[in-house]
Amino acid sequence: MVTPTPTMVPDRLDGFDAIVVGAGPGGAAAAYRLAVLGRRVLLIDRREFPRDKCCGDGLTRSAVRLLAGMGVLDELTGAQRVDGVRIRMRGRGGRDFHYEDSDGTGYGMVVPRLELDAVLCRRAVRAGAVLWTGARATRLLGGAAGVHGVQVEYEGRRFALRAPAVVAADGASSRLAHQAGLRSPDREWTGFAARGYFTQVADLDELLEIHLPLADVTDRRVLPSYGWVFPVGDGTANVGVGLFDPAHRENVRLLYERFVAELAATDHRFRAARPAGPMTGAPLRLDFDPSRCGVPGLLLVGDAAGLVSPFTGEGISFALESGLLAADRIDTALRRAGAGPVDPAPYARQLAARQSGYFETGRYSVRRYLLAWRVLDATFDDDRPLFALCRRLALFPDGARAGVLLDPLPRPAPELARDLRRDLLAVGELLAGCVREDWPMFVRLGGVDEDLSTLSLRPAVLLLVAAAVGGREHSLRHALAAAVDLGLLAGLAVDSAREETRSAGPRPTPWGNRFAVLVADFLLARAYEFAAQGGGPVVAEFAEALTVACEGRALELRDDPSSAGGPVLAGRAAIAFELPCRLGGRLGGARVPVVNALAAYGREVGAAYALGEQLRELAGASRWGGSAQPGAATRDDPRVAGLLGLVAEHAQRAREALRVVPAGPARELLARLAAPGLPGPVDPEGRVMSVT
Numbered sequence: 001m002v003t004p005t006p007t008m009v010p011d012r013l014d015g016f017d018a019i020v021v022g023a024g025p026g027g028a029a030a031a032y033r034l035a036v037l038g039r040r041v042l043l044i045d046r047r048e049f050p051r052d053k054c055c056g057d058g059l060t061r062s063a064v065r066l067l068a069g070m071g072v073l074d075e076l077t078g079a080q081r082v083d084g085v086r087i088r089m090r091g092r093g094g095r096d097f098h099y100e101d102s103d104g105t106g107y108g109m110v111v112p113r114l115e116l117d118a119v120l121c122r123r124a125v126r127a128g129a130v131l132w133t134g135a136r137a138t139r140l141l142g143g144a145a146g147v148h149g150v151q152v153e154y155e156g157r158r159f160a161l162r163a164p165a166v167v168a169a170d171g172a173s174s175r176l177a178h179q180a181g182l183r184s185p186d187r188e189w190t191g192f193a194a195r196g197y198f199t200q201v202a203d204l205d206e207l208l209e210i211h212l213p214l215a216d217v218t219d220r221r222v223l224p225s226y227g228w229v230f231p232v233g234d235g236t237a238n239v240g241v242g243l244f245d246p247a248h249r250e251n252v253r254l255l256y257e258r259f260v261a262e263l264a265a266t267d268h269r270f271r272a273a274r275p276a277g278p279m280t281g282a283p284l285r286l287d288f289d290p291s292r293c294g295v296p297g298l299l300l301v302g303d304a305a306g307l308v309s310p311f312t313g314e315g316i317s318f319a320l321e322s323g324l325l326a327a328d329r330i331d332t333a334l335r336r337a338g339a340g341p342v343d344p345a346p347y348a349r350q351l352a353a354r355q356s357g358y359f360e361t362g363r364y365s366v367r368r369y370l371l372a373w374r375v376l377d378a379t380f381d382d383d384r385p386l387f388a389l390c391r392r393l394a395l396f397p398d399g400a401r402a403g404v405l406l407d408p409l410p411r412p413a414p415e416l417a418r419d420l421r422r423d424l425l426a427v428g429e430l431l432a433g434c435v436r437e438d439w440p441m442f443v444r445l446g447g448v449d450e451d452l453s454t455l456s457l458r459p460a461v462l463l464l465v466a467a468a469v470g471g472r473e474h475s476l477r478h479a480l481a482a483a484v485d486l487g488l489l490a491g492l493a494v495d496s497a498r499e500e501t502r503s504a505g506p507r508p509t510p511w512g513n514r515f516a517v518l519v520a521d522f523l524l525a526r527a528y529e530f531a532a533q534g535g536g537p538v539v540a541e542f543a544e545a546l547t548v549a550c551e552g553r554a555l556e557l558r559d560d561p562s563s564a565g566g567p568v569l570a571g572r573a574a575i576a577f578e579l580p581c582r583l584g585g586r587l588g589g590a591r592v593p594v595v596n597a598l599a600a601y602g603r604e605v606g607a608a609y610a611l612g613e614q615l616r617e618l619a620g621a622s623r624w625g626g627s628a629q630p631g632a633a634t635r636d637d638p639r640v641a642g643l644l645g646l647v648a649e650h651a652q653r654a655r656e657a658l659r660v661v662p663a664g665p666a667r668e669l670l671a672r673l674a675a676p677g678l679p680g681p682v683d684p685e686g687r688v689m690s691v692t
């Protein structure tokens with residue numbers, strides 16, 4: 001039940017720590033957090049609440065998690081739960097991707113904005129924020145050099161409100177961002193979207209359904225665009241289109257009408273569907289730029305900062321996240337410096353670290369959408385690692401980090417976790433810095449959540465944990481950790497370039513292979529640049545590991561069952577496991593026998609994980625984004641039983657190798673990674689699980 005808010009001038013209009021302009025998800029989240037932190041905060045909006053907002057109403061898993069953190073899930077009584085995403089690729093059919101999270105939080109929602117925004121506002125007020133609706137911010141006080149308040153108009157009167165921090169959460173057309181000179185001159189990054197509601201839609205699944213891409217009116221040219229059908233509940237659907245080409249912006253209405261007509265003509269669910277209310281449209285700002293999300297005293301959040309996904313139009317989770325981050329930044333600044341305009345630079349850095357790869361990928365893709373869509377289209381049905389990974393990174397940024405490289409990592413002991421967190425953030429920056437310009441879609445792979453909640457087993461982690469065994473901090477550890485991560489990614493890319501089956505008729509351009517080869521070359525070159533910082537011997541070791549990996553791969557490609565053992569498993573383990581363990585041990589100053597033991601551990605545990613991968617394949621599951629049925633193969637299957645036995649043998653040998661390694665949190669974590677039931681492939685009942 002959504003209750004309107006009373007409108008009146010707040011009792012006091014001075015003494016605020018922050019003024020938040022705009023009470024959408026971004027502004028409400030910022031005001032909520034500031035209030036929780038004990039700050040006096042004024043939240044203003046030009047509209048009265050509850051108010052509608054033109055939107056698809058889709059909340060991804062990360063949005064739901066953020067809402068859970070704000071304690072509002074129970075209040076969203078009109079929410080329709082969704083379990084994943086369905087992608088319908090033009091002319092290629094559909095694929096369903098289900099969220100899977102063992103803790104039960106892995107779901108999305110569809111919630112009409114009329115309800116969502118009112119609930120969020122109310123939450124901010126309950127936390128202590130002062131809400132003032134029907135009040136329009138007309139200009140900033142101060143300017144680009146330093147903002148110290150806003151001017152607000154209310155019922156024909158003007159109020160000058162002062163505060164050390166102003167949050168501009170005033171949406172895609174942000175007047176405040178304009179006035180502060182923060183709007184990108186590159187206006188072409190604005191898209192446009194339109195939506196309408198339909199009732200009496202039959203058989204709606206609990207999925208966010210996205211249609212990619214749509215064709216122009218002549219039906220000859222595809223546009224950088226998408227359509228969606230989101231279930232709102234009770235046979236109602238939110239249907240809409242988004243278009244990321246300003247040259248065609250005026251065609252959004254046509255695109256929408258065609259999309260709806262096509263659904264009515266071809267989709268049985270829409271046979272009896274009726275429009276409920278008019279179609280409405282709004283701009284989508286895609287010009288996120290970390291250097292343009294604030295000036296002293298002013299922080300932009302959500303749409304005002306251009307934080308919208310150019311692939312899916314998602315913006316609510318980014319608005320919530322940036323609102324919370326901005327509030328934290330303001331609170332920290334006020335605690336340290338007292339009054340005075342808040343410096344936005346740390347907030348901008350945080351946003352850059354969390355978002356810039358993903359958003360830049362989208363921006364590049366819009367600009368070069370022919371390549372992006374061709375690759376996506378040509379590889380849509382293909383679960384080769386690189387393509388599945390890129391598809392995931394482009395279309396499902398939430399949760400993309402967790403499990404992207406290998407499996408989730410068991411939680412390390414607190415003292416080890418602290419060092420790992422610091423080191424991984426540094427490695428993430430190195431990785432981001434070296435791929436951002438050319439292949440920004442990989443920026444997020446090096447990311448870690450600050451609380452390490454989505455830490456996954458990747459070569460960099462192994463190297464850092466092995467280094468912790470020796471206990472000495474070596475300045476090279478970050479560069480070499482980046483090198484081994486890039487080496488693994490390059491390996492995935494190489495694996496993904498394969499001979500493509502010839503189809504009848506003219507041979508299609510192998511966009512997938514071209515892309516894989518380009519990416520592999522690039523990543524390998526970057527990996528060697530980092531390895532070179534360790535000097536000749538490290539480069540030689542790196543080259544040796546690559547040779548072993550290539551030999552293993554060559555044998556694998558021969559598809560000879562007799563070659564399935566030693567060299568293939570050694571090849572699989574070389575870059576991702578053995579090399580990082582050995583290099584890490586040496587960098588950490590471990591004694592030679594310990595370094596050798598760590599390398600042996602890496603070989604064995606790597607072999608166990610490679611066999612685990614074969615188990616997954618038996619189950620029809622792919623770690624890289626496939627969608628298999630959990631439990632498709634059971635322990636009774638002789639092939640499963642055989643593989644499980646081999647996994648256990650290698651895991652046992654890995655644990656034996658650790659005997660030489662000094663006790664401590666690092667050894668303890670390594671031992672847990674060599675457990676007989678490895679975390680990914682097998683559940684406690686012995687069923688082979690899908691990992692998507």
Ligand SMILES: Cc1cc2nc3c(=O)[nH]c(=O)nc-3n(C[C@H](O)[C@H](O)[C@H](O)COP(=O)(O)OP(=O)(O)OC[C@H]3O[C@@H](n4cnc5c(N)ncnc54)[C@H](O)[C@@H]3O)c2cc1C
Pocket residue numbers: 021022023024025026027044045046047053054055056057058059060135136137138169170171172175192193194195240281282283284301302303304307308313314315316317319
């Ligand atoms: C058609 C369409 C479909 C979309 N579908 C989805 C989807 O399914 N899922 C998703 O995650 N995202 C979607 N988005 C994006 C999403 O709507 C935005 O990213 C999100 O609303 C951003 O939240 P925000 O708080 O930054 O801004 P907004 O939600 O736009 O809120 C801005 C607020 O500021 C107020 N305001 C503006 N100017 C002033 C002023 N001068 N003074 C006072 N108040 C002011 C406005 O009244 C408004 O309440 C869609 C967008 C469009 C256009």
